Amino acid sequence: MKPAFYVTTPIYYVNDVPHIGHAYTTLAADVLARYKRLKGFDVFFLTGTDEHGQKVEKAATAAGETPLELADRVMKRFQSLWEKLEISHTDFIRTTQERHKKGVSVLFERVMEKGDIYLGEYEDWYCTPCETFWTETQLIDYKCPDCNRPTEKLKEESYFFRMSKYQDQLLAHIEANPDFIQPKSRRNEIISFVKEGLRDLSVSRTTFQWGIPVPGNDKHVVYVWFDALTNYITALGYPEEGGDFGKYWPCDVHLIGKDILRFHTVYWPTFLMAAGLPIPKKVFAHGWWTVEGQKMSKSLQNVVEPNMLVDKYGVDAVRYFLLREVPFGLDGDFSHQALIHRINSDLANDLGNLLNRSTAMLGKYFGGVLQAPGEETELDKTYREKTVAMIGQVDNFIEDMAFSRALQAIWEVISAGNKYIDETAPWTLAKDPEQRERLSTVMYYMLESQRVVYTLLSAFMPKTAQKGLCCLGWPEEASAEGLAWGGLKPGTTIAKAEALFPRIEEKAE
Numbered sequence: 001m002k003p004a005f006y007v008t009t010p011i012y013y014v015n016d017v018p019h020i021g022h023a024y025t026t027l028a029a030d031v032l033a034r035y036k037r038l039k040g041f042d043v044f045f046l047t048g049t050d051e052h053g054q055k056v057e058k059a060a061t062a063a064g065e066t067p068l069e070l071a072d073r074v075m076k077r078f079q080s081l082w083e084k085l086e087i088s089h090t091d092f093i094r095t096t097q098e099r100h101k102k103g104v105s106v107l108f109e110r111v112m113e114k115g116d117i118y119l120g121e122y123e124d125w126y127c128t129p130c131e132t133f134w135t136e137t138q139l140i141d142y143k144c145p146d147c148n149r150p151t152e153k154l155k156e157e158s159y160f161f162r163m164s165k166y167q168d169q170l171l172a173h174i175e176a177n178p179d180f181i182q183p184k185s186r187r188n189e190i191i192s193f194v195k196e197g198l199r200d201l202s203v204s205r206t207t208f209q210w211g212i213p214v215p216g217n218d219k220h221v222v223y224v225w226f227d228a229l230t231n232y233i234t235a236l237g238y239p240e241e242g243g244d245f246g247k248y249w250p251c252d253v254h255l256i257g258k259d260i261l262r263f264h265t266v267y268w269p270t271f272l273m274a275a276g277l278p279i280p281k282k283v284f285a286h287g288w289w290t291v292e293g294q295k296m297s298k299s300l301q302n303v304v305e306p307n308m309l310v311d312k313y314g315v316d317a318v319r320y321f322l323l324r325e326v327p328f329g330l331d332g333d334f335s336h337q338a339l340i341h342r343i344n345s346d347l348a349n350d351l352g353n354l355l356n357r358s359t360a361m362l363g364k365y366f367g368g369v370l371q372a373p374g375e376e377t378e379l380d381k382t383y384r385e386k387t388v389a390m391i392g393q394v395d396n397f398i399e400d401m402a403f404s405r406a407l408q409a410i411w412e413v414i415s416a417g418n419k420y421i422d423e424t425a426p427w428t429l430a431k432d433p434e435q436r437e438r439l440s441t442v443m444y445y446m447l448e449s450q451r452v453v454y455t456l457l458s459a460f461m462p463k464t465a466q467k468g469l470c471c472l473g474w475p476e477e478a479s480a481e482g483l484a485w486g487g488l489k490p491g492t493t494i495a496k497a498e499a500l501f502p503r504i505e506e507k508a509e
């Protein structure tokens with residue numbers, strides 16, 4: 001039986017249309033899911049939309065729609081973007097689906113039965129855009145410390161989750177599991193936060209209607225974060241604990257942005273502890289994208305629309321750029337100029353050119369028929385060993401979510417390929433009939449190394465990888481068996497490859 005692997009993205013709010021920030025988390029999850037599938041895992045990859053809460057209710061009112069009409073419309077935008085970006089998710093959950101609502105009610109009820117949810121009264125400062133209550137001391141000039149927008153004082157009857165009870169258990173868990181929160185700097189942040197003391201958490205609202213009713217008291221709706229976080233198990237069939245839940249839970253990794261780390265590493269694990277359920281193995285928080293040096297915002301009209309990027313530059317260029325340009329975990333800046341530079345230099349020059357020149361040479365010297373390699377020289381050995389070493393390096397980097405370093409390791413082998421051609425100078429060997437065997441070896445090494453490269457690239461750039469493998473006479477889908485030296489069979493016919501990535505000459509906007 002294949003080992004199970006479960007990866008999730010956050011579920012996206014439907015009051016906003018998708019931008020590169022959303023695409024980023026989903027793309028990273030897709031690379032991980034594709035890579036794990038390649039390595040023989042049975043992968044469950046979940047994404048979806050977060051459709052309840054005051055924010056969505058307000059946006060719907062402003063648009064003259066019901067919240068569900070708004071959700072139906074915006075959810076389709078996310079789904080069509082994922083299709084366009086070749087996202088290979090297993091399931092798409094919406095928090096308005098019955099399967100989800102049922103699971104949330106059961107989880108809430110179970111924690112309540114245990115005595116860890118109780119009815120009380122709440123009075124504090126509330127930030128509507130963040131759906132978060134703050135104490136007066138946390139406010140900065142009476143504004144939300146997270147988004148700097150005005151807060152309002154609210155008093156309401158509320159159900160509370162006894163989060164304080166789980167402080168020590170949570171801290172012990174974080175300390176005993178160094179990989180649970182990543183990257184490390186974020187882990188330290190959360191440790192300090194927990195050590196400052198956890199307060200009980202308000203987990204219901206009475207000031208609006210758009211949500212899941214609290215079981216047994218429909219004056220209240222369940223707090224949107226209690227509702228949303230539960231998607232990670234309702235998609236697996238919870239409250240049924242067999243089936244997918246039994247197979248995939250606890251989750252291998254929740255990929256999220258740094259802004260929602262506390263919800264995932266403090267609230268979510270303590271809810272699960274109270275319910276007696278296992279805790280996710282890892283939560284990884286990536287950084288934020290700015291655009292040409294500025295924060296992305298509707299008012300600045302600088303929101304980068306992924307559909308437009310794909311139409312202009314192609315899906316794989318966008319996938320490559322977002323994961324290559326910035327180390328996952330750090331903040332980064334998007335600019336058209338940087339994207340065009342990556343396309344021209346990494347994709348057209350390094351990657352495309354190597355395939356183009358090597359297949360053209362095979363055509364010219366051997367009529368496109370791959371010959372068996374002869375004796376291996378030191379130069380060949382170094383190149384082969386570098387290619388094989390890359391397989392392990394990429395594996396380690398992906399394990400650490402270091403996607404840009406994984407791509408860097410792959411590009412080192414691509415550069416080594418271009419250098420290998422310059423050093424072996426096949427055009428000189430071709431002039432000497434005595435060097436036919438040597439020329440065969442050089443051709444084989446050049447093409448075989450690229451076959452391994454494209455197999456790994458299938459996680460990052462599925463279409464390009466498929467084209468590359470097909471050009472190299474490798475008709476099968478990329479698979480783990482392909483991650484070993486010597487896969488290409490002598491006698492295979494390899495046609496000259498077309499340019500995979502034409503250079504972009506236009507000036508950056």
Ligand code: MSP
Nearest residue numbers: 010011012013021022050228229256257258288289
């Ligand atoms: N609905 C909640 C998540 C609930 S998960 C149980 C939410 N939704 S969101 O649509 O506002 O954001 C979803 C993700 O997009 C977050 O991980 C957030 O970090 C990410 N990004 C939003 N803007 C971003 C950038 N500018 N850059 C990178 N990622 C950003 O939060």
